[in-house]
Each structure stands twice: as C-alpha cells, then as structure tokens.
Amino acid sequence: MTYALYYHDYCPFCQRVLMALPSFSVEVEKRNVMQNSAYRKQQQEATGRTTVPCLLIDDGETQEWMYESGDIIRYLKSL
Numbered sequence: 058m059t060y061a062l063y064y065h066d067y068c069p070f071c072q073r074v075l076m077a078l079p080s081f082s083v084e085v086e087k088r089n090v091m092q093n094s095a096y097r098k099q100q101q102e103a104t105g106r107t108t109v110p111c112l113l114i115d116d117g118e119t120q121e122w123m124y125e126s127g128d129i130i131r132y133l134k135s136l
C-alpha cells in the first residue's frame with residue numbers, strides 16, 4: 058500500500074495534515090500541486106476536483122482518493 062498527500066503551502070487544512078504526518082506509522086509521499094501541475098491534473102482527472110488536502114491510497118491495483126483533513130488524519134492514525 059502506498060500513500061500520497063496532495064497539498065499546497067497556503068492551505069490551512071493541508072498544514073493540519075502535514076503537521077500530523079510525523080506521528081503516523083506509515084510513510085506518506087508529499088505531492089505539492091502548486092509546484093507540480095502534473096499532480097493537480099492527475100487528481101482532477103481521477104476525481105473531478107482539485108480540492109486539497111487529498112490523500113491517494115494505492116494498493117497497486119485500485120486507487121482511492123480521500124478528501125477532508127479530519128477524515129485523512131483519522132484514517133492515517135488508524136493504520
């Protein structure tokens with residue numbers, strides 16, 4: 058399973074998730090959608106949205122995209 062967080066620096070909801078990352082037991086790749094437009098495009102094509110934060114959960118076969126900072130934190134904490 059791999060995890061990637063789509064975020065940007067000026068989003069307070071993203072900062073909430075970013076600050077919590079070190080406390081989780083899994084590694085989460087950080088994907089800044091403002092520094093890399095390919096990330097934004099990928100998210101938009103997959104979900105129809107560009108809202109951040111968004112967590113991509115990939116098990117190698119299927120991809121799940123999770124929105125809402127509170128849900129993302131709760132999910133990562135539960136792993």
Ligand SMILES: N[C@@H](CCC(=O)N[C@@H](CS)C(=O)NCC(=O)O)C(=O)O
Binds near residue numbers: 108109125126
């Ligand atoms: N309730 C959401 C709020 C997320 C949100 O409002 N993100 C803003 C950036 S701070 C955003 O991406 N707005 C643009 C959009 O929704 O397309 C959360 O807690 O994650």
